[in-house]
Amino acid sequence: MDYYAVWGNPISQSLSPLIQGKFAAQTQQAMSYEAKLGDLDTFEQQLATFFLQGAKGCNVTAPFKTRAYQLADEHSERATLAQACNTMKKLADGRLYADNTDGIGLVTDLERLNWIKPNQRILILGAGGATQGVLLPLLQAQQNIVLANRTLAKAEALAETFLPYGEIQAVAMDKIPRQSYNLIINATSAGLSGSTAPVSADILKLGHAFYDMQYAKGSDTPFVVFCKSLGLTNISDGLGMLVAQAAHSFHLWRDVMPDFLKVYSEVTKEIQWQDVRGWGIYRFI
Numbered sequence: 001m002d003y004y005a006v007w008g009n010p011i012s013q014s015l016s017p018l019i020q021g022k023f024a025a026q027t028q029q030a031m032s033y034e035a036k037l038g039d040l041d042t043f044e045q046q047l048a049t050f051f052l053q054g055a056k057g058c059n060v061t062a063p064f065k066t067r068a069y070q071l072a073d074e075h076s077e078r079a080t081l082a083q084a085c086n087t088m089k090k091l092a093d094g095r096l097y098a099d100n101t102d103g104i105g106l107v108t109d110l111e112r113l114n115w116i117k118p119n120q121r122i123l124i125l126g127a128g129g130a131t132q133g134v135l136l137p138l139l140q141a142q143q144n145i146v147l148a149n150r151t152l153a154k155a156e157a158l159a160e161t162f163l164p165y166g167e168i169q170a171v172a173m174d175k176i177p178r179q180s181y182n183l184i185i186n187a188t189s190a191g192l193s194g195s196t197a198p199v200s201a202d203i204l205k206l207g208h209a210f211y212d213m214q215y216a217k218g219s220d221t222p223f224v225v226f227c228k229s230l231g232l233t234n235i236s237d238g239l240g241m242l243v244a245q246a247a248h249s250f251h252l253w254r255d256v257m258p259d260f261l262k263v264y265s266e267v268t269k270e271i272q273w274q275d276v277r278g279w280g281i282y283r284f285i
């Protein structure tokens, strides 16, 4: 039985064991997958022991994505540009490979929603680690990106890094161009601690669809609540991105692509059945 896990801190909230278990059953893979609490001081040793004990791969979530990236021997291009790793795989020669499936997970979920077509204009709110993790696949999907951040210098630094890969422009959060946007993505951490919306209602009204990279178990995220309160339509939280990034990790490990749509629909229903009030709001970074 091949052995996998997800590492994070905290980790008890993770839906990854549920999702990966469904993928394994669906594709009849002999594997186990469990949640592991990483230690803030000794994560590197924990991971080394985990792989010495024969693990084939793992997912990595907050706050270890950068540390996992630094530990790996080999890196995919998308992990390198993200400077973060959410998926590790032990190679046949024993070296550790780092990938990042967050961005392709987002693109896959936008395909589910039928919200991604070439040459769209997308407004991304936030220029932190979450944004850095998804820019390459979005640019490869030929999206023209306006990247808005409270701290302009961070958006400018990301735009400079990613300019060779497509159309990307940095702006300050209070100087967002008044033009229409096919899609507005919330990639800020605003709301994770109960704070208010990252951008004004006037700006949101320029959008035709709204995607929050956060998700909440059993309730709407603050960004989704705000969009709905403005009477906007075409609003999605990031649960589909969570399932889709997991599907791409699974594919990397097992060389078989699970049915993401089926598992997404099952997970959505199961979350509604459980008593999940008070579980909080989550993201993948």
Ligand code: ATR
Pocket: 125, 126, 127, 128, 129, 130, 131, 149, 150, 151, 152, 154, 173, 187, 188, 189, 190, 191, 195, 196, 197, 198, 199, 285
């Ligand atoms: P993560 O790795 O989760 O992306 P991060 O790297 O700390 O976290 O980035 C958080 C992002 O959310 C940043 O873009 C941050 O803006 P600043 O760079 O100006 O700090 C943004 N953010 C957090 N709270 C916000 C708020 N209340 N309004 C607007 N942007 C916010």
